[in-house]
Amino acid sequence: MLFITTIYPSGMNLEGGIRLKVHDVSLSFGGVSALSDVDLILKDREILAVIGPNGAGKTALLNCISGFYKPWKGEIYFEGKKITKMRPDQIAKLGIARTFQNIGLYTGLTVFENVMAARHIYMSQNLITDAIFVGPAKSEELRHRGVVEEIIDFLELSPWRKKVVGSLPYGLRKRVELARALALEPRILLLDEPMAGMNLEEKEDIARFILEIFDGQGESYETHVLKDGIKSIILVEHDMGIVMDLAERIVVLDFGRKIAEGKPEEIRNDEKVIRAYLGED
Amino acid sequence: MEQLYKKEISLFKEKKDWFSFLALVGLIAVLPPFLSDRILTIFTMIGIAIVSVHGLNLLTGYCGQVSLGHVGFMAVGAYISAVLTSKSGLSFWIALPLAGLGAGVAGLIFGLPSLRIKGFYLIMSTVAAHFIVIWLVIQLHDITGGSDGLAVPKPKIGSLVFNTKAKYFYLVSFFAIISTIVAHNIARGRVGRAFIAIRDHEIAAEVMGINLWIYKLQAFFVGCVYAGVAGALLVHYFGFASVDQFPFIDSVWYLAMLIVGGMGSTFGAVVGAICLKLLDELVTIVGPILAKAFPAVAAQFAASLSLIVRGVIIAVFLIFEPRGLLHRWDLVKSYFRLWPFSTEETD
Numbered sequence A: 001m002l003f004i005t006t007i008y009p010s011g012m013n014l015e016g017g018i019r020l021k022v023h024d025v026s027l028s029f030g031g032v033s034a035l036s037d038v039d040l041i042l043k044d045r046e047i048l049a050v051i052g053p054n055g056a057g058k059t060a061l062l063n064c065i066s067g068f069y070k071p072w073k074g075e076i077y078f079e080g081k082k083i084t085k086m087r088p089d090q091i092a093k094l095g096i097a098r099t100f101q102n103i104g105l106y107t108g109l110t111v112f113e114n115v116m117a118a119r120h121i122y123m124s125q126n127l128i129t130d131a132i133f134v135g136p137a138k139s140e141e142l143r144h145r146g147v148v149e150e151i152i153d154f155l156e157l158s159p160w161r162k163k164v165v166g167s168l169p170y171g172l173r174k175r176v177e178l179a180r181a182l183a184l185e186p187r188i189l190l191l192d193e194p195m196a197g198m199n200l201e202e203k204e205d206i207a208r209f210i211l212e213i214f215d216g217q218g219e220s221y222e223t224h225v226l227k228d229g230i231k232s233i234i235l236v237e238h239d240m241g242i243v244m245d246l247a248e249r250i251v252v253l254d255f256g257r258k259i260a261e262g263k264p265e266e267i268r269n270d271e272k273v274i275r276a277y278l279g280e281d
Numbered sequence B: 001m002e003q004l005y006k007k008e009i010s011l012f013k014e015k016k017d018w019f020s021f022l023a024l025v026g027l028i029a030v031l032p033p034f035l036s037d038r039i040l041t042i043f044t045m046i047g048i049a050i051v052s053v054h055g056l057n058l059l060t061g062y063c064g065q066v067s068l069g070h071v072g073f074m075a076v077g078a079y080i081s082a083v084l085t086s087k088s089g090l091s092f093w094i095a096l097p098l099a100g101l102g103a104g105v106a107g108l109i110f111g112l113p114s115l116r117i118k119g120f121y122l123i124m125s126t127v128a129a130h131f132i133v134i135w136l137v138i139q140l141h142d143i144t145g146g147s148d149g150l151a152v153p154k155p156k157i158g159s160l161v162f163n164t165k166a167k168y169f170y171l172v173s174f175f176a177i178i179s180t181i182v183a184h185n186i187a188r189g190r191v192g193r194a195f196i197a198i199r200d201h202e203i204a205a206e207v208m209g210i211n212l213w214i215y216k217l218q219a220f221f222v223g224c225v226y227a228g229v230a231g232a233l234l235v236h237y238f239g240f241a242s243v244d245q246f247p248f249i250d251s252v253w254y255l256a257m258l259i260v261g262g263m264g265s266t267f268g269a270v271v272g273a274i275c276l277k278l279l280d281e282l283v284t285i286v287g288p289i290l291a292k293a294f295p296a297v298a299a300q301f302a303a304s305l306s307l308i309v310r311g312v313i314i315a316v317f318l319i320f321e322p323r324g325l326l327h328r329w330d331l332v333k334s335y336f337r338l339w340p341f342s343t344e345e346t347d
């Protein structure tokens, strides 16, 4: 039923297993520096956590990667290709998806339609074929519906699929955003505080979903991204406990600078990190 | 599953939808001989307003680009068709698509600023579009007839000339129905979702792979194609084109139709167009009666009554029912579907 070619999986040999490389990136807003000389590497097969106190530059970094902010210095490479000057929609088409810290859903659409909207890059209908609707437009619509339903099913959103997202509680909206990012079938996923503002149970749900997305679900699903998983994820998160559980590697930002990088147990005992976090409290 | 999806995306989901549609077509076919010329004129004007408002709905209601130049783009289509049929002797059926295309291209040009500017400043640039168009029509006196206007032939197919109120009503009804179906199709497909994504969260839309450039311009284009077709239908109805048929204030009333019916809903746009046009008629009936009752203030009162009533209606809707009549109707419907078991809103 689902014979849709997607940008997934990559099929290319990555140099040194590096999916994403942020090199020496600096960004400032009217003289206030948000990022200075940030270096970061996201490898194939890893969940990388980016942590840091409020205002450290975590969101700014994701915005640079997705092309929404343009750094004044430095370069960003995705699978060896320079993406620093590309538009966000071009970067999305290369295979980078993200969620937003402050939820960026299309509030007037239903859960289903929000996720369906993310299939945009895989669909080919235009104003004319859409206007006529019968024929190719209709069959394409049907094919992508299958993918969307699988993703909604996977994230256990089925009971709300026809609800307008503006009417959903916060925790659910966060999950819809995750579903929308999945529907892009990206090769890397950027998650900006996907569990912020949730209760413990909801946090555990999301943590489980992130691990399942990373691992892949095998033959029980037809959609590529669910079957094979997304093998490179950047997770921005405040909750240290969760970060320690999920991430293989952690990068710590403070005042726009990278102050530490390493395995969870190294970061836990790193003095600079402890100072940055204590300083904030 | 597949069957279920098919049903979900079809235009007529249930048998009764087909039935209502055929009943409507039947009514349109049968009624005109029984209607007075005055009523037919009202219905024809409603039909033209429906064609036009769908365009504004795609641009403003769906894509979120507020335009106050809609009537200006109607004028572009109107004059293209008027000049091509009266001066070049082209058939209405060739001139009409060209009128739509011409207005669409004009829309593209005036839509270019939308890539750089937003909100209030974009609205101002659409206002400018209106006055530039009208100014051009007057300047190009030799072609357009300038402020004297231009006589326009009635459309015909073979020997059938649409020269009576009833015949023209059929013609306009045809376009109103087609334009509604096309608008509905665009709105529910890939392009419509891209429009809504841009309206609801521009940054997210771009990050999810939607090219803002292309889709905003497409919204301007398609919105103005509708306007152009509606404008052409209008001048061919009157048999005469003049800039007075395209007053700036009408653009405001087109926005009001969207507000009353519900932005971003194809059927809401239809409801809005019908309501505002009927309201106009109501005012012209009630006005003289009121004027008789209060002779002291009669003169000014009757003249401004229409403006006042429309202004009040818009204000009331903006304050109490910003999502429009159609939304209220949906709520009422779901209430009664469940009543008396539960009165909570479902799906």
Ligand SMILES: Nc1ncnc2c1ncn2[C@@H]1O[C@H](COP(=O)(O)OP(=O)(O)OP(=O)(O)O)[C@@H](O)[C@H]1O
Pocket (backbone or CB within 6 Å): A029, A033, A034, A052, A053, A054, A055, A056, A057, A058, A059, A060, A061, A101
């Ligand atoms: N659009 C903007 N205009 C001006 N300053 C900005 C903008 N975006 C971010 N900044 C500044 O850049 C710095 C980094 O902000 P950023 O949002 O990346 O922090 P963060 O690490 O995501 O913090 P939080 O944990 O609160 O989300 C802050 O000092 C912020 O004020």
Ligand SMILES: [Mg+2]
Pocket (backbone or CB within 6 Å): A058, A059, A060, A101
């Ligand atoms: Mg942040």
